[in-house]
Every structure is written in C-alpha cells, then in structure tokens.
Amino acid sequence: MTEYAVRNPATGELVETFPTATDAEVAAAVDAAASAYASWGRTSTVADRAALLRRVAELHRERSAELSAAMVEEMGKPLEDAEGEVDFSAAIYEFYADNAERFLADEPIELGDGEGTAVIRRAPVGALLGIMPWNFPAYQVARFAAPNLALGNTIVLKHAPQCPRSAALLQQVFLDAGYPEGAYVNVYATNEQIADVIADPRIQGVSLTGSERAGAAVAEIAGRNLKKCVLELGGSDPFVVLGSDDLDATVAAAVSARMENTGQACNAGKRFVVVDDLYDDFVSRFTDALLAASPGSPLSSLAAAENLGRQVEEAVAGGATLATAGERDGAFYPTGVLSGIGTDNPAYRQELFGPVAMVFRATDEDDAVRIANDTPYGLGSYVFTADSAQAQRVADQIEAGMVFVNGVGLDAAELPFGGIKRSGFGRELGRYGMEEFVNKKLIRTVG
Numbered sequence: 280m281t282e283y284a285v286r287n288p289a290t291g292e293l294v295e296t297f298p299t300a301t302d303a304e305v306a307a308a309v310d311a312a313a314s315a316y317a318s319w320g321r322t323s324t325v326a327d328r329a330a331l332l333r334r335v336a337e338l339h340r341e342r343s344a345e346l347s348a349a350m351v352e353e354m355g356k357p358l359e360d361a362e363g364e365v366d367f368s369a370a371i372y373e374f375y376a377d378n379a380e381r382f383l384a385d386e387p388i389e390l391g392d393g394e395g396t397a398v399i400r401r402a403p404v405g406a407l408l409g410i411m412p413w414n415f416p417a418y419q420v421a422r423f424a425a426p427n428l429a430l431g432n433t434i435v436l437k438h439a440p441q442c443p444r445s446a447a448l449l450q451q452v453f454l455d456a457g458y459p460e461g462a463y464v465n466v467y468a469t470n471e472q473i474a475d476v477i478a479d480p481r482i483q484g485v486s487l488t489g490s491e492r493a494g495a496a497v498a499e500i501a502g503r504n505l506k507k508c509v510l511e512l513g514g515s516d517p518f519v520v521l522g523s524d525d526l527d528a529t530v531a532a533a534v535s536a537r538m539e540n541t542g543q544a545c546n547a548g549k550r551f552v553v554v555d556d557l558y559d560d561f562v563s564r565f566t567d568a569l570l571a572a573s574p575g576s577p578l579s580s581l582a583a584a585e586n587l588g589r590q591v592e593e594a595v596a597g598g599a600t601l602a603t604a605g606e607r608d609g610a611f612y613p614t615g616v617l618s619g620i621g622t623d624n625p626a627y628r629q630e631l632f633g634p635v636a637m638v639f640r641a642t643d644e645d646d647a648v649r650i651a652n653d654t655p656y657g658l659g660s661y662v663f664t665a666d667s668a669q670a671q672r673v674a675d676q677i678e679a680g681m682v683f684v685n686g687v688g689l690d691a692a693e694l695p696f697g698g699i700k701r702s703g704f705g706r707e708l709g710r711y712g713m714e715e716f717v718n719k720k721l722i723r724t725v726g
Contacts (some may be wrong), residue, residue, distance in 0.1 A: 280468040283443040288355040288577040288610040295444040297467055304474045311461030312369065312406035313481040320403050320431035320458045325383055328429050330378040334456040336372035337426075339365050339417070341450065345558060346417055348442040354413050354579040355610065360540055367692075370420035371708065374692035379429040382713050391437040395725035402718040403431035405483035408476055409687035410497065411491045413579055414543045420449055422696065423486045424463060434463045435482070437473055441580065453550075470496075478504045484716045487511070488545075491701055509699060509705030509706065509715050511545065513630045514658030517651035518548035520561055521644055521664040529663050533581045533636075534572055536661060536687040538614075541574045542634035544581075545702075546659035548584040549631055551638045552650045558640045566616045570604040577610035579632055584610045587633040591615065594626035628655055644673065652678045658698035661687060680706075 283297040317497055339346065347361035356364070375382075411421045416438065438446035444693070450465040468476065477485050477500045486509040487497045494510040501508040518536055523529040536548030553561045571652055578584045588607050595601050597618045604613035615635040626637065641647035651660060659681040664670050674682040680698035682720040683689050688697065690708075697706040704716050 283440045283467045285349075285353050285444050286441065286580070286581050287627075288583075291581065292608065296354060298445070298590075299466045299469060302472065303464055305476065306469050308405065308435050308461075308464045308466040308468075309475045309476055309481060311464050313461075315459050316405050316431070316433040316672065318460055320405070320534075320724070323431060325380050325429070325575060328431060329379045330549050330672065331456055332372045332376040332379070332425060332525050333457055334340050334469030334616060335452055336369040336376065338370040338452045338456055338679045339372070339462070344449070346445065346448055347362045349448055350416050350442075353442045353444060355577040356540065357574070357576045364418045365416055366415040367690075371418075371421040372425050375425040375429040375713070376656060378695055379713075382710055383430070385571050387394050393725070396722070397719045397721065397723045400722055401430070401713075403427075404716055404718050406435060406481055407716055408473070408482050408485040409434055410437045410473065410485065410487040410489065410493070411436065411438050411442075412599075413441050414502075414545075416442040416445035417449065419488050420709040423713065424453075426707075428458075428462065430713060430717055431714055433461060435476060436465050437468050438465065438470065439557050440467075443467060446680075450621045464667070468475075474500050477501055477506060481643045482506065484508060484633045486705070486707075486715075491692065494703055495624075496546055506717065508711055509697075509707065510702060510703030511658075511705070511707065512703040513656055514545040514547075514702050515549045515630045515654050515656045516546055516661065516679070516700060517630075517654070517677070518551045518661040519641075519647050519663065519677075520551065520553040520557055521647060521662065521669060521673065522554075522666055523557070523663060524665045526557070526561060526564065530561065530568050532663070532687045533561075533565055533684055534568045536635045537569060538572055538574065538634055539688070541576050541578060545580060546696075547680070548661055549637065550654070551636055552641050552647050554641050554643060554647055555640065558638075562616070562618065562638050563636070565636070566587060569604065569616055569634075572634075573604035573614040574634055578612050579610075581610045581622075581670040583632065584612045587631060587635065588631060590631055591635055594620065594624055597621075597624040597626065599624055599626065601628070624651075630656065644669065652676075657700035658702035659683065 285294040343365045350356045350361040386399040453463040485505045488511040494512045614660040660679040695706040695709040695711040
C-alpha cells in the first residue's frame with residue numbers, strides 16, 4: 280500500500296504518517312468534485328472565481344512560513360527556495376485572477392461569405408484529476424489548479440506520497456479561501472485507486488507532472504478512456520555556450536541553472552555544451568564554482584541520493600571523468616562535473632536529478648546544436664552568446680518546448696511551460712495554461 284509519510288531526508292527520521300485513503304474515501308472525493316462542478320463550476324461568474332483565486336494568493340503569503348517549513352522537512356528543500364516557491368505560487372494565482380476575464384472573453388470569428396455571427400465561447404469541462412510530484416509541492420499545484428479553477432473546472436488532487444503535509448495545508452488554503460466543498464479536494468490515494476479515478480466518466484481530464492514511467496502509465500489509461508491529459512515529464516536540458524562577453528557571469532548562470540532546488544528540477548540545466556575555443560576555460564571555471572557550491576541541503580530522500588550515485592558510478596565505469604566535491608553522506612550528495620561522456624556511456628541519454636553536471640565539447644555552432652538535440656528529452660534549454668543573430672538562429676534550431684537566451688531563472692506566471700519528445704506534451708502557465716481543459720464552444724447564429 281502507498282505510504283503517505285513525512286520522512287525528513289536530512290535525518291532519516293519518520294516524522295509523521297497520514298492514512299492512505301480507502302476506496303470509499305476516493306469515491307467520495309470524485310463525488311464531491313463532480314457535485315461542485317454542477318453546483319458551482321457551471322454557475323459561478325468569472326469575477327467570483329477571480330476573487331477566490333486572489334484570496335488563495337493572499338493565504339499563500341500569509342502562511343508562507345508554515346508552507347515553507349513543510350517543504351523543508353518533507354523533501355529537503357532549502358528554506359530560501361521554499362519561500363520563493365510559495366511567493367511564486369501566489370503570483371500565479373494572482374495572474375489568473377487578474378487575467379481570467381480577458382482570457383475567457385468571447386472570441387468572434389470573421390465569416391467569409393455567410394450572414395450572422397460566429398463566436399468561440401470558452402467554458403469549463405468538469406472535474407479534473409491532478410497528479411503532482413514532490414520537488415515543487417506548492418508551485419506544481421498552482422500551475423494546474425489556478426487556470427482550471429479560474430475556468431470553473433473542479434479538481435481532485437493526488438500529491439506525492441512524501442508530501443502529505445503540504446497536501447493537507449494546501450487543501451486548507453482552498454477551503455479557507457471560500458471554495459465550496461469539492462471544488463478542490465485532496466486525496467491520499469494509491470496508484471491503483473488513481474487508475475480507477477482516471478477511468479471514472481465524471482473525470483474529464485488528467486494532468487501529471489512526474490517521471491516518464493508514470494506519464495506513460497497515466498497516458499495509457501487516459502487513452503483507453505478517451506481522456507485528454509497534460510504531461511510534464513523529465514528533462515535533460517542543454518546549456519549551450521557559444522560565446523560570452525563576461526565568462527564569469529556565464530559560469531555563474533550555469534551554476535545557478537544546475538543548482539536550482541539542489542539540482543532537482545526538470546528544467547534545470549543539466550548538459551553543458553561548450554564550443555571548442557571556450558571549452559577549457561569555461562569547464563575549469565565552472566568546475567571550480569560548482570564544487571564550491573556543494574549544497575548544504577539533502578536530496579529529497581536517501582533513495583534519490585543512492586540512485587544518483589548509481590548513475591554517476593555507471594558513467595565513470597563507462598569512461599567518464601568525475602570531478603567531485605566529496606563523498607555522499609546519506610541523502611546529502613556533493614556537487615560534481617562529469618566530462619568525457621561518449622554516446623555509448625549510460626549517462627549520455629539519462630537525466631541526472633541532483634547537483635551533478637555533464638559537460639560536452641562542441642567543435643562549432645552546428646555541432647553544439649547537434650549535441651543539444653541528441654537527447655530523448657525536450658523540455659527547456661539555454662543559449663548563451665553575445666551574438667544576437669546567432670542566439671535567434673540557434674534558438675530556432677533547438678528541439679525543446681522552451682529556450683532561454685542569456686538568462687536563467689526566467690520562469691514567470693505569464694510564460695507557458697512545457698516540452699516535447701519524452702518530456703511530455705501540453706502547456707501550463709500563461710494564456711496557454713487555460714487552453715488545455717476548456718470547451719472552445721462554437722456558437723454560430725443566423726437570422
């Protein structure tokens with residue numbers, strides 16, 4: 280049975296357990312979400328829904344200390360990162376509160392030769408299922424919940440088993456904000472129970488952020504039941520260095536890109552692809568800076584640290600060279616840089632989820648693009664160059680859902696987030712985040 284428990288990764292201490300939902304409780308959660316859609320989702324006004332979202336944002340900020348502390352204890356997130364995550368989550372709710380009316384306004388269609396009018400009217404579709412990961416317990420929920428609650432969809436939310444306290448705190452935020460029972464309902468369900476929820480005809484779609492394996496399983500069940508899904512899966516984002524007016528600044532950006540959330544972010548820079556004339560200098564400075572930045576926080580669990588250790592050991596056994604800040608200590612994993620990774624190395628096509636970077640030498644721009652795209656993933660990417668024409672040329676060629684030029688940490692509520700290839704499909708955030716689970720209803724009138 281799935282265990283929902285807070286286990287502090289810094290100490291290994293089992294802090295608190297939460298009861299796994301019974302089948303009856305899971306059924307009641309779906310019943311509540313379906314009922315709330317019928318009684319609230321279809322009848323509430325955009326202004327009413329925006330006001331509720333704004334209150335959710337306020338409560339995130341008022342309860343930042345409590346929410347942040349939960350994340351620190353559940354998955355080892357550095358406190359500063361946790362506080363930033365809560366604030367960003369609040370900004371997402373505010374963004375949809377501010378823009379819901381504009382995003383949901385009727386869209387007239389210019390008719391070719393017919394009389395009358397045609398309009399697209401956006402409407403909710405019903406109850407949705409969200410399956411969320413452990414690495415961003417508040418932010419991931421905000422990305423999914425905010426646009427859909429703005430629409431009038433209702434939500435059944437299954438959080439990661441290691442983040443049950445965050446799940447409970449967020450459930451209380453929505454209740455205290457004034458949402459009716461069932462508009463947002465948390466459930467501590469097993470994978471088997473969730474398969475039944477996806478198949479339930481009242482559930483109109485499912486959004487998952489997680490592993491490829493989980494994404495494939497959810498997509499298979501959703502497909503069999505003709506349900507739309509949005510999947511945000513893994514990433515092995517390239518950080519392409521083609522030129523720089525300030526190499527130290529570029530190195531600092533690279534370290535920041537690799538170290539976000541102790542290296543446990545799907546869209547973190549993971550593969551650093553550097554043109555030949557900059558490679559030696561960049562890698563020397565980058566290695567020194569990354570090893571000096573070895574994290575003071577643990578990875579999310581002992582299992583996560585052990586898995587990363589196995590990947591690194593296999594990479595070295597396959598011919599790679601490792602520069603490291605030290606040895607693993609329980610869930611604490613030191614920073615490291617892997618070089619000399621050939622295409623036959625096990626790590627070449629893997630995602631390293633933790634503070635270890637891979638570096639690659641490219642002969643020129645074309646070779647850098649080839650290496651950047653030689654991955655099964657396609658989530659985000661970074662391009663650094665002082666040549667603006669080169670930046671746009673390379674950005675056009677990168678096979679990813681997102682390209683950030685000469686900057687890191689540029690995510691924003693208004694910017695769509697998502698990938699291609701084995702990184703999943705669909706978009707969250709921005710206007711596009713409201714276009715996934717919506718009925719774009721055509722109303723054609725004559726006479």
